[in-house]
Structures are given as C-alpha cells and as structure tokens.
Amino acid sequence: MSGGSIIWFTGLPCSGKSTLAHLLHDSLNGQGVPSEIFDGDIVRQRLTKGLGFSKEDRIENVQRIAFVANLLARHGVMAIVAAISPYQEARDQIRKEFQTYIEIFVDCPLEVCQACDVKGMYQKARDGHIQHFTGVSDPYEIPTSPDLVLKTAHETQSESLSRILKLVT
Secondary structure (H helix, E strand, O other), rough: OOOOOEEEEEEOOOHHHHHHHHHHHHHHOOOOOOOEEEHHHHHHHHOOOOOOOHHHHHHHHHHHEEEEEEEEOOOOEEEEEEEEOHHHHHHHHHHHHOEEEEEEEOOOOOHHHHHHHOHHHHHHHOOOOOOOOOOOOOOOOOOOOOOOOEEOOOOHHHHHHHEEEEEEO
C-alpha cells in the first residue's frame, strides 16, 4: 500500500461508519500505514463549527472535510472520513475533484440504525427536538456508484473490515 487516499464512509446516522473507520485506522496503523480519521461529529465541533444543517451547509461541510483530507492524501496519508454526507451532489463533486477518493456506502436499514442509536437521536428527531435529522426529517440520497457497499446489518465488523482492506490495498 503506497500513497494516500481519501476513504469516505457515507451512510445514515448509527449505520456503523465511525466504528468501521476506527477499525480500518487501527488495522492500517498496525501495518505501518499512516492514517488519520475525520469523524463527522468531531469535525463539526472543530473544523466546520458554525455551519448548520441546511443542504448548502451540509455540502460546504463535506467540501471542507474533503479539502483537508486531500491535503493529507497528497502526502501519503490514508485520510479516513466517517461522515453522513447525505447528498449525491456533494459526493460526486469530491469524486470529480480528487482522484484518490474511495467511497464506501455503509448500507444499513433505518430500523437497524434506530436500534443502534444509544444517544436516542432518532427518537429526539421524531419528537421534534432535533431539526434536519438525516433519515427522519432530512433526506439521505443513496450513493449511485460507491466503490464498495457494506451491509452492516448482515455482515460482521470483521467481514466488513476484510472487504475494506481488500479494496484499499
């Protein structure tokens, strides 16, 4: 494995994006491959603080993450992004702009995501306490041409990680 890439996990909230991103990060580090994680929740607190959840702000959020991830990728780092990235338009722009972009769709049914939601965000969104929540009051556009589709409700984390590593190595 040489050179850097942007490995982008997209999917509904609580689909397993962050978990898989961290497993990949640990595996790559164990192989001596430099990698960094951009977790959507953490990025919103630091890099894109002040952006809201309108379609325009979500697209800007994705573009900012992609820009920084590409800086790392250009220097041989595997930039691992775990961000909902709900709009096809934004994902297409990244693919067009950055040659090292690998898109992984974490395909998990809404019911399973809700069952995995330990913070109760889905319920809060249904109760009207969280506005613009992807999968409840905001859309998620299923990727039209991801490089890999992971069915996290039907495969183990080890199986998913194995498939990811096969793709990126």
